[in-house]
Amino acid sequence: MQQIPFIADIDAHEHALWLESLKVALPELEILPSTDFSDARAREARFAIVANPKPSELRRFSSLIWVQSLWAGVEKMVRMPELENIAIVRMQDPELARIMAEAVLAWTLYLHRDMPLYARQQREQLWRQHLYTPTSERTVGILGTGNLGQAAARALMANGFDVCTWSRSPDQTEQTRHFAGKAQLDEMLGNCDILVILLPLTEETQQLLNNDRLAALKPGASLINFARAAIVDYPALMQQLDCGALKHAVLDVFETEPLPADDPLWAHPDITLLPHISGPTDIKSASRIVQANIRRYLADGDVPEAVDYRRGY
Numbered sequence: 001m002q003q004i005p006f007i008a009d010i011d012a013h014e015h016a017l018w019l020e021s022l023k024v025a026l027p028e029l030e031i032l033p034s035t036d037f038s039d040a041r042a043r044e045a046r047f048a049i050v051a052n053p054k055p056s057e058l059r060r061f062s063s064l065i066w067v068q069s070l071w072a073g074v075e076k077m078v079r080m081p082e083l084e085n086i087a088i089v090r091m092q093d094p095e096l097a098r099i100m101a102e103a104v105l106a107w108t109l110y111l112h113r114d115m116p117l118y119a120r121q122q123r124e125q126l127w128r129q130h131l132y133t134p135t136s137e138r139t140v141g142i143l144g145t146g147n148l149g150q151a152a153a154r155a156l157m158a159n160g161f162d163v164c165t166w167s168r169s170p171d172q173t174e175q176t177r178h179f180a181g182k183a184q185l186d187e188m189l190g191n192c193d194i195l196v197i198l199l200p201l202t203e204e205t206q207q208l209l210n211n212d213r214l215a216a217l218k219p220g221a222s223l224i225n226f227a228r229a230a231i232v233d234y235p236a237l238m239q240q241l242d243c244g245a246l247k248h249a250v251l252d253v254f255e256t257e258p259l260p261a262d263d264p265l266w267a268h269p270d271i272t273l274l275p276h277i278s279g280p281t282d283i284k285s286a287s288r289i290v291q292a293n294i295r296r297y298l299a300d301g302d303v304p305e306a307v308d309y310r311r312g313y
Ligand SMILES: NC(=O)C1=CN([C@@H]2O[C@H](COP(=O)(O)OP(=O)(O)OC[C@H]3O[C@@H](n4cnc5c(N)ncnc54)[C@H](O)[C@@H]3O)[C@@H](O)[C@H]2O)C=CC1
Pocket: 072, 073, 074, 100, 143, 144, 145, 146, 147, 148, 149, 166, 167, 168, 169, 181, 198, 199, 200, 201, 202, 204, 205, 226, 227, 228, 252, 253, 276, 277, 278, 279, 280, 313
């Protein structure tokens, strides 16, 4: 039976769950922790399944042509010299997109219906009703119209929100007002009551939401970051919240995870902090994606669509 390495530096329980699920999805193959491979056997492997792989472990697998990532975000892997000439196939799972779209809808509704404000009023025993705004008068902007951004746009539109989107190119598949490239970013930001970030972290998107761009948002706007922390300047965000230019932020991603206990983000009154739970990978459905990619490769030699190194995602 062909042996397939699973190169992963993840929590032991999670490791066991993945291995079990991958074995069920691909019973015709023997999927083994990479540490079970001798150096000689490691040199023979042509592809591997990876999750936060250690560079030292990747170096032992010197004949790899492609790797299947179990995560959608590959910003760390595209910077690894060990993977420079290897095709990185990232996780593209419609179930992940559905789960993320559900989270975007949930926290957009949370902001739209002023839940942070009513929670604060309850703590203060304050009985005060605020005017209701219909979803059609609430503009939600989405940065990124990939698998996740498109699914989120559909979920928001189905709930009546006024949705606009932004990405690199002018093409658009959704029925949204679309903005393209940095030249149109400020215009888009000035329109949004709620901004949702679903971009990959690349050289171009790093600190994209810097102080000037945060200041370009509509006064009183809120922000949801479900992508990667480094896309937003968090200290600048806290300043914009402190001075009342922005209303609230929902943050699911941080430079260091778990977020250190002394980080000022924890206690900020206008920040809702989540422990990276917006788009958890569904192990079963992701295993089926891996199954399809590997079976197609073994049958036809077709390496699945890989990350573009020049773009960084
Ligand atoms: N918080 C969580 O639990 C999760 C977070 N993620 C993050 O979400 C990101 C997006 O995932 P997908 O939608 O699958 O990615 P994707 O590759 O399908 O879509 C990326 C989108 O961003 C746009 N984009 C990229 N660079 C750009 C730039 N410089 N300017 C303008 N637009 C740009 C692309 O045009 C495309 O529309 C992942 O890279 C990952 O970091 C993914 C899964 C779960």
